Amino acid sequence: MEAQITIGQLAKATDTKAVTIRYYESAGLVSPVTRTEGGYRLYTDRERDRLIFIKRARHLGLSLEDVKSLLGLADDQSAPCGQVDSIIHEQLERVRARLKDLQQLERELDRLEQCCQADTVADCKIIESLSQ
Amino acid sequence: MEAQITIGQLAKATDTKAVTIRYYESAGLVSPVTRTEGGYRLYTDRERDRLIFIKRARHLGLSLEDVKSLLGLADDQSAPCGQVDSIIHEQLERVRARLKDLQQLERELDRLEQCCQADTVADCKIIESLSQ
DNA sequence: CTTGACCCTATAGCGGCTAGAACCTTCATG
């Protein structure tokens, strides 16, 4: 006989907000196994594990859509894992692209920050640089 | 006598979409100097410059709210430029924080990608790592 | 005068939540 917990308990156990869990449900990621007569959602360890999985995957910056795919794949032990690889690989590429952008941005902001020694906007190199 | 242009011409001149320009107007960033009898927005060089300013500032990753502040400051030549500095500085800090996060993320994704040599999900280290 | 390119407003959607209103359920206590 498996223990059943409410959404609040699941929230606490996984360090997720109850509203977020409901949101994930609406996105098709986790559903309660059943409900009380009064309509309270009830979950088991399986859902807790699923939520932890989601948290880890989200921590990697994956979209809910990707997380959903991963969950689907994880459920099917005999599935080929090429799709898993490609989800991770594409995310890595996105992260690298974003890193490049941000590094460029850092240089620009740093340069801008250095160049302003003025007191008023009239002489401000930053404003000047933006206005050109 | 200054030349007046329509939103489409302004859009082309600044490589911005007309819808976006209207959106900026709703956010209080740029307004047409006047309108035709039929209601068409009309702009001048001043608005074109303003839009270019916005584009540059947005390129630095600044929020529309920050851009709005910068525009306000740029309009007042006698204003002290400390506020300008701090907007840029805070953005730089945000970018650096994000960079740190993303670098960490890159390492994690890279490690994950390396570690999967399996054929099926059953042996997939990625799924395993997420499920733990 | 007609055509076709352009413009107008208003509304809804994206992602991933978060906040609030208005109400209902559960459970420990008196």
Add this chain to the structure above:
DNA sequence: CATGAAGGTTCTAGCCGCTATAGGGTCAAG
């Protein structure tokens, strides 16, 4: 058994910075 607090329910709207769509009106050239 009644009560009240804590926690649950659904629904709707908001955040950001656009983008897309519908259903119209305007403008300038031929």
